[in-house]
Amino acid sequence: MDINFSAQDLEFRDEVRQFFANEYKPTQVSPEGVKPEDDYKDAMIRWQKKLYAKGWIAPGWPKEYGGTGWTVTQKFIYETERGAAGIPDVVPFGLKMVAPVIYTFGTQEQKAKFLPRILSSDDWWCQGYSEPGAGSDLAALSTTAEYAGDNYIVNGRKIWTTLAQYADWIFCLVRTTKDIRRQQGISFLLIDMKTPGITVKPIVSIDGKHSLNEVLFEDVLVPVANRIGEQDKGWTYAKALLAHERTGMAEVADSKRALRELKLRAAAEVNGGQAMIKDPIFQLRLSDIEMELMALEYTELRVFASMAAGGQPGPESSLLKIKGTEITQAIQELQLQLASYYGGALQGDLDNTELGHNFANEARRNYMYGRAATIYGGSNEVQRNVIAKAVLGL
Numbered sequence: 001m002d003i004n005f006s007a008q009d010l011e012f013r014d015e016v017r018q019f020f021a022n023e024y025k026p027t028q029v030s031p032e033g034v035k036p037e038d039d040y041k042d043a044m045i046r047w048q049k050k051l052y053a054k055g056w057i058a059p060g061w062p063k064e065y066g067g068t069g070w071t072v073t074q075k076f077i078y079e080t081e082r083g084a085a086g087i088p089d090v091v092p093f094g095l096k097m098v099a100p101v102i103y104t105f106g107t108q109e110q111k112a113k114f115l116p117r118i119l120s121s122d123d124w125w126c127q128g129y130s131e132p133g134a135g136s137d138l139a140a141l142s143t144t145a146e147y148a149g150d151n152y153i154v155n156g157r158k159i160w161t162t163l164a165q166y167a168d169w170i171f172c173l174v175r176t177t178k179d180i181r182r183q184q185g186i187s188f189l190l191i192d193m194k195t196p197g198i199t200v201k202p203i204v205s206i207d208g209k210h211s212l213n214e215v216l217f218e219d220v221l222v223p224v225a226n227r228i229g230e231q232d233k234g235w236t237y238a239k240a241l242l243a244h245e246r247t248g249m250a251e252v253a254d255s256k257r258a259l260r261e262l263k264l265r266a267a268a269e270v271n272g273g274q275a276m277i278k279d280p281i282f283q284l285r286l287s288d289i290e291m292e293l294m295a296l297e298y299t300e301l302r303v304f305a306s307m308a309a310g311g312q313p314g315p316e317s318s319l320l321k322i323k324g325t326e327i328t329q330a331i332q333e334l335q336l337q338l339a340s341y342y343g344g345a346l347q348g349d350l351d352n353t354e355l356g357h358n359f360a361n362e363a364r365r366n367y368m369y370g371r372a373a374t375i376y377g378g379s380n381e382v383q384r385n386v387i388a389k390a391v392l393g394l
């Protein structure tokens, strides 16, 4: 793939850069450097609506449904600029997860009803796959949907449902038929979170924040019209979605920015002390990560190129997920080391500068929450099994 940018690409890059610089206002930050939970939803929606107004909210969608029609190179430029500017990615559950399922497998009515409100961020979605007894072994799921005329009656319990506390809709895998091969009895339902019988219970994670939830279903009526595709064929649609989910998890642009900032911080000579960047072991670790990140970037470009040629993300998405999340965690470990090395000095001397602001606090929180990256989206051990089977033929 030719990654030399053409004059048009460079023009596009400048336009994206300019737009981000003019339009993105970071979420208001509290004294501890923590984004207030309550403001998160509003802030994300405000930002996503700006992207929507600009026509840039869904670079991954086909143009006919509201995608940008960008080339692979333009998508790459956009993503690189987003990461470089430290702008969070859009909330993935609607735009990047359920939407591809709806426009690929949904009916005309479903497309007309759901896609425009996903594009405009008027509906907030969450993902109801995992259950207490079904995570890696997702086909063990036991939330049931009983067919009753025009509706299904749903009973069961989903867990680790990210940002369900804000959601208008949840897409769920439910068991519609028992006593056949496990993967064959599953259906894919779109459920309105306001339906009576749904309860959302918070789970506070190790970083002290509330993004995770349990979602309980007690005799919840779901119109049959909200089923994607055929009954009992939900596994096929769910697998397509998971490949999309994992492809987006490499987070190369975000890791590049984190590394750049890490280097700048590590160069600080606080109170005449030695800068951490001069430590040879630190240097070695830093350069290892940089090389791995560069290799990941090229692998990701290859996957994008094959998708641009009409392919679907396949088992390569598992590879991107494993390596991307491992690199993210490696950077978070270095950030924590850096925070420990400088201790209060980094806070004191660099505080209120772009680099020093509450760095130690953020490093600690990022490190803790970051442990989850090798678990969510399908644990990395399970991704290795996928690669062994599908790529290596083992």
Ligand SMILES: Cc1cc2nc3c(=O)[nH]c(=O)nc-3n(C[C@H](O)[C@H](O)[C@H](O)COP(=O)(O)OP(=O)(O)OC[C@H]3O[C@@H](n4cnc5c(N)ncnc54)[C@H](O)[C@@H]3O)c2cc1C
Pocket (backbone or CB within 6 Å): 126, 127, 128, 129, 130, 132, 133, 134, 135, 136, 137, 159, 160, 161, 162, 163, 212, 372, 375, 376, 377, 378, 379, 380, 381, 382, 385
């Ligand atoms: C922060 C976070 C956010 C999440 N958000 C969502 C969400 O929004 N929606 C949703 O549906 N789910 C979500 N999940 C759930 C996530 O998909 C599951 O946690 C994940 O699939 C692992 O399942 P489990 O937790 O049941 O662990 P288990 O499946 O019980 O696995 C436990 C351990 O055993 C290992 N293991 C299991 N099977 C194998 C095997 N065959 N070979 C080798 N090792 C194996 C795993 O790697 C893991 O280390 C989220 C999870 C986290 C941590």
